[in-house]
Amino acid sequence: MANKLPNEAELFQKIQDEHLAVSSALWDLIYGGIEDKLTVIKLLLTLYLEANEAVPLNEVKKTFEHIRDVSLIFRQVIHPQIIKTEDKGFVKIKEESQSLPTVIRNLLSHYVGNDIQSINFILGDCLDDNRALEIPAVHKILFHVRAMEEFLTKLKLHTETLEERVKNLLTLPLVYLNNLKSELNAEQAARVEKSISSLQEIDGILRKK
Structure with missing residues (x-):
């Protein structure tokens, strides 16, 4: 060092x-x-x-x-x-x-x-x-x-930047929710999918900046 x-x-x-x-x-x-x-x-x-x-x-x-x-x-x-x-x-x-x-x-x-x-x-x-x-x-x-x-x-x-920090923080929950979705029933998976879509939309907005 x-x-x-x-x-x-x-x-x-x-x-x-x-x-x-x-x-x-x-x-x-x-x-x-x-x-x-x-x-x-x-x-x-x-x-x-x-x-x-x-x-x-x-x-x-x-x-x-x-x-x-x-x-x-x-x-x-x-x-x-x-x-x-x-x-x-x-x-x-x-x-x-x-x-x-x-x-x-x-x-x-x-x-x-x-x-x-x-x-x-x-x-x-x-x-x-x-x-x-x-x-x-x-x-x-x-x-x-x-x-x-x-x-x-x-x-x-x-x-x-703050935007980069938010983008990085979004990565983990997106990975977690996508993995979790496969273990849920159809109704629960649909609710989780809405959360995933919202997070992906936020991520997309930040990446366009």
């Missing part, structure tokens, strides 16, 4: 006071590219940790590939000038990244960047020596992974 910035609280307060935000396109990239890969790494390493076994070299290579993907996406967010493709999706991401507030860019660079670098060093040593990843090193990597996840969650909470 990167050392905590002495003025971290002030920086997050600045984000809230000035209503600084990370665009939905960038969050999609961060969660789809960074969070998903971190989850894969965590699951893979935890499997061996629970078995009290070192991670074999072939799995170390896979983990290194995953963290390399994380690093690439991170650099696209922090340094959008490296995006050369003219693909519409990436052009939008490049534009959004260029408008990322400096304070958010610096926080991402410090916390996520340093944790990625630490994981790269640990895995790089194993690959250089052509050896398995021992349990103490697994703990270190998982520590860095969790630190990144915690930071991104905190940043998300401080940068999402």
Whole structure:
């Protein structure tokens, strides 16, 4: 985990006071590219940790590939000038990244960047020596992974708009009600369906904004 910035609280307060935000396109990239890969790494390493076994070299290579993907996406967010493709999706991401507030860019660079670098060093040593990843090193990597996840969650909470927060809060009850409907009789299911429709209508209105 990167050392905590002495003025971290002030920086997050600045984000809230000035209503600084990370665009939905960038969050999609961060969660789809960074969070998903971190989850894969965590699951893979935890499997061996629970078995009290070192991670074999072939799995170390896979983990290194995953963290390399994380690093690439991170650099696209922090340094959008490296995006050369003219693909519409990436052009939008490049534009959004260029408008990322400096304070958010610096926080991402410090916390996520340093944790990625630490994981790269640990895995790089194993690959250089052509050896398995021992349990103490697994703990270190998982520590860095969790630190990144915690930071991104905190940043998300401080940068999402009220509309985004409502949209996120709608997701869970919609999933729950849809699952519940299949367990009810026809009359009960019809009443639940009305609730689902209302929530979906609210969700649709928010997503059009």
